[in-house]
Amino acid sequence: MIKKNLNLSMKIVLLLLSSAMLAVLCYAAFRENVTEFYDYIDSIEKPFNEDKFFKRFEQEAQEINLYSKNKEDKKALKKLLKKHDIYTNVYIYDDAEDNFLGGDFGKVLDEPVGITPLYSLQNDFEQYSFNRLISGSVKFKDGEGIVYVSSMHLLKYVKYYFYVALFVSLLIFFLPTFIFIKRKVKYINILKQEVLNMSQGDLSHAMTIMSHDELAILAQEMDTLRITLASNYQNEARIKESHQEMITCLSHDLRTPLTALRGYLDILCLHCYKDEKQMDHYLNSCIEKTEQIKDLSNKTFEYSLVYNDDLIPSLETISSESFIQYIEEHLEYLELEGFKIEKEITISSVQLQLDLSMMKRMMDNICSNIQKYARKEQPIYLQISIEKGNIKIVFENEKKEINHEVESNKIGLKSVNKIIEIHQGQCFIQDLMDSFILIITFPCHL
Template sequence: MIKKNLNLSMKIVLLLLSSAILAILCYAFFRNNVTDFYTFIETVEKPFNEKTFIKGFKEEAKNISIYSKDKNDKKELKKLLKKHDDYTDIFLYNEKELYIDGSFGKILDEPVGFTPLYILKSDFEQYAFNNFFIETITFKDGEGIVYVSSMHLLKYVKYYFYVALFVSLLIFFLPTFIFIKRKVKYINILKQEVLNMSQGDLSHAMTIMSHDELAILAQEMDTLRITLASNYQNEARIKEAHQEMITCLSHDLRTPLTALRGYLDILCLHCYKDEKQMDHYLNSCIEKTEQIKDLSNKTFEYSLVYNDDLIPSLETISSESFIQYIEEHLEYLELEGFKIEKEITISSVQLHLDLSMMKRMMDNICSNIQKYARKEQPIYLQISIEKGNLKIVFENEKKEINHEVESNKIGLKSVKKIIEIHQGQCFIQDLMDSFILIITFPCYL
């Protein structure tokens, strides 16, 4: 018990020291950024409009003499110089920069007490006196130089100071208060959690706070809870894995079925030029049928996204063959009304790829384009060699989001995992109006 109290006491002492340092740093931060606060006030509030003030001053100065010794003229001049608010100083100099007359703002006449709080506050105010400007004014009998000092920021600095003081004190006291309050409640929390375990609730983790004796007790109780709940968790994980496999299988089957339906519609409507093109569509139908059959026979592969141990069946193919393979998949998009703009700058290289996985990857990419791309804008395809890698870029503009279109992201996850299995990289930029997919594969000369 003595060790426990000592540990908690040391934590409180260290917390108080840390809070004090943070509070001082916070106060210093506010103090160092007071000029930024002034700049913000000048930008948002504009407490003193220099142009309006000078404009009015110039209009009245035209009818007033500054060099006349007549008492009435001096009286009028003094009246003009005092025509300002409590936060403005005005001083008048002649052309030789000799002082003629002036008027201080009444804010400077207010009594102050030299208390510690005032000393701290006045330290924030010192920069509020730096806002001044000089203007040459034409009077009735000559020109004079008017020096105007604006102290309007003093109206706002006290609020800034009180906020800085409040936040600093809050940083000092709040962490210690929260720490003590949490420790007082911790035993009741552990008591309730043990009661929950006794009633069969094994899904709720024990609350572990800090590293004191109570936390060690909670950790041991949590280890016991995990041991008791492991069988239930394993059963839930198996069920979830089966559901994810079914979802992935459904997605991958739907893509070739959609393409097959499209080819069959074309054949049914006789939308082909000649028998050669008809044969091409028939072969495409057969190919999609074989793909569906392959997917049905290898359902275990649809744990791809969640299986880190899958090994691809790599074949060596040329870059030309692979590009032709990509272009064949894009033909269906062109038949659907999409425009494809290609920029292919590539030399002959060798690639090690699993063609069945590449087929699934292209089906998923084309399905994604068909669902979400705008037909009015072209699909950009760029293929090049960069730093020993084959780089493929798909870019399209996105149509307005249709919430009825299913989007479980499993297609893009599958594409990314296939590329990673081939030691490649996949970059996805899903912007507001456009979608960019960048794929890189290692290539060999």
């Protein structure tokens, strides 16, 4: 199942939007429950004791004339009304006609008012603290009056409630994003350490892949690079080991015929032979050893061809007839060795772009492979045709029942495949129990 990847910026935007919605809901919940907070404060601390206030107020009011026009009485009434803390408002109305007779505001209302958005938000919480209005009838010296007391003592607590609401809302807004970014930074540090480990040659540990964003894609690509590098290093080590083994084997194999060749040449040079028949024997032995050395040198060339990735062919244009004639000339050698060739050639005249030196090497390998492994009692089938703009060459032969001269690493067939790849063709091999089929195709110019 393929999982959809959200890019990192989209995740951050969605996270901010979700956090903003939750923060607004949290702030609204605090705002909605501000009256419950006031009730709670009032129940546990009782910031304003109205009974105590009215009791003191009545005791002093009995010595003051409420309705008198006398300056002394008005001054005494005004002094009485000012006897309250900064969070209390006091108003007096007459008992009969409900006319305003005097009052005094709490000094907290004289504090400077801010115009910042933060103060506006706080003021929205404070408006509920002005609703604590208590009234009562108070006896004065010359009559009764209605006293109204407005308590604003909850203002002492509302700013703390507001700051808590603001802090929790901002925390809900910023905390998820902070946690998300912290996790991503931690993941980036993990990837950085793993990349540093890769740079120091540690390719055995897989990259950590978390989530489904750009960082995960980066980690996946880095892990693919790690696997590729590890595979390349392993292949390079194998090739190096193979080259070392080849050099060791060739050095050992060359030493034997060279030593024998030097011995036969020394015998001939010193004329240490009985007659011409023995001399001919030594000469034939020298020729045999030179053939062995030539075969070993050919193998060295095949290895260099197979493992050289920068080889560029020297292409030249030849006709299909010339190329077929070139193949048949190589097959004549097999016929001289006792093999029977059956041909089926159905091809029109086309132009081919070939490197003739590589084609010669390819045919040498094919013929050598047939000579070593094919049964002489059965014919060798050769088929040449044109299919879909490609020239197709098919070799088929029956295999020997017992064959102990197995070619090391099948370097000859690898060389054939490499030559065909260089010519942008394809090579198919069917190595069955009793038969061997080689199919070669490469493009031609019609």
